Amino acid sequence: MVRVGLHNSHEQVHPSALLAATQQAEQRGFDAAMCSDHWAPWSAGQGHSGFAWTWLGSALASTRLPFGVVNAPGQRYHPAIIAQAAATLSAMYPGRFWVALGSGQNMNEHVTGDPWPEKDVRDARLVECVEIIRALLDGEEVTHDGLVTVDRAKLWTLPDVKPLLIGPAVSPETAARHARWADGLVTVNQPPEKLRAIVDAYRSAGGRGEISLQVHVSYAPTADEAFELARSQWAGNAVGPPLAWDIATPEEFDAAAKDLPDEKIHEAVVVDHEPARMAERVAELAEIGFDAVYLHQVATDVVVSDEKHPHATATVTPAPSSLEAFVDLAAEHLLPVLKQVRA
Template structure:
């Protein structure tokens, strides 16, 4: 039994169309959704970047899906502002919202004009932000002086249940570190041995809650077309950290993408014109122990993908809805820790 969710990529699709897409995804059988939160895309070819928090309110109000967002408190967002946004959505849509809190990327955070910190400083700042946000969500008045400053902040609108705060990680080291504070884990598709290491590190360090995996895919009626879509839209995204963290502009990402071959894109995106192959990939991830899979079709025109996966992929899988927040997920069994 695995949750199969739909990833909502604001960098690629305008908010009005993306709202139509996620409604169609629900109708097709996807049982959850998650959202990016950027101020700029990864490439000029993507060409969008709507404000995620406004969109999330509309999406939660017009579907019955649970949603998550991957966001970065500490620079572009003050942690008190992030906490207020989380609490407001959680109050309006109880048990249907979670937020993954990351350390951010320069392409989004440098807009404030503040210095983009070193990675170890960003990681320490994130820990401070998580503590501030969690205390605010619990109804405390919070003052804090450190890498972030907070002066007598308090949330007057609270959520019940309190939305889960999730740890995003692409390495085993980060996953283990997040286990100390996170209510769940999220990562992106990587080689199987890397994914197993990330999941094991989180569980072995005592990590609780659902293990979520975002899966980049490209499907089209032909293999060549699927590869063309992936190379056009996602070649600026295949270069991992620290380049992805520290590159500041769309123009720089486009320059990086000029040297990326279609075969290199295949290392980051599951490319196939065979829907059975896509179903098997997702089943393999579920068998690995991931509780929730969020499928990201990397093209801009989502309708054919949604229809094809709803008709031919989801029926091959034991798709279920997410457990209520606070319940024990499959991935939290003792043998998985």
């Protein structure tokens, strides 16, 4: 059966509210959780970006759920630091932690002041980082001189159960490359034909482990409210690659998303005001070949004024408890349907 998890968007919701929602999700029958790892939000209107690794310690300590995080080693994070962080969480919470390792986005990485590399360089740098992290988790002393530099690094606290190193992909090409090193794959909702291509590319290239799907959804009581919530909160994400990898600030994302066609929003977000229909639509995506589905309600706890953020079109302002309300709705209407899908 497909496992159902809750995605925690640090870009949109205060970390305390995310923690409360995750604890509630465990009580209501969710099987797992994951979170983003951003320096900045996708839009100035989202208004948050808590530190994922601090939050993960609290989340793992206060629930019994397995957790994952999507991370980009190589620039903002040195791979030895990520290896140490992942090893410590895995040592404390055996078998409950995984980390997805990607090539990153300029929005999160430019804060170091280092130049933002071209995509082929970023991809090569990621492979180096994965090799370094694996070697450290194996207990080796690592010295490396390449796109990243490591000098005589060794982890002194190793986990009994190593964390899975997952490959995040939004294209078949990236999925196939990740199959060379990843313990599993995670992607995000896109048109079904593209999701099938991603799954097929990973498996055809010999990809092992489970494949997970993070599904952005926008639920509100009416169709108009649900769509306006999706546009105001997730249009920046819907801009998509390659532009999304190179934009440097939330304000630039707002500008790029200002005139985004409605159909692009619908490609990036499952928008619906009828819970039963939303459950069916997400189940259809899960049936493509996913072992786990992580639900992300695209809501924020920040009140946005048009004067402060002129590019934001937030006609819907969810209350701080909106994520917890979605957890209740999902537990009643989505989980019973999704958990019937066979992985």
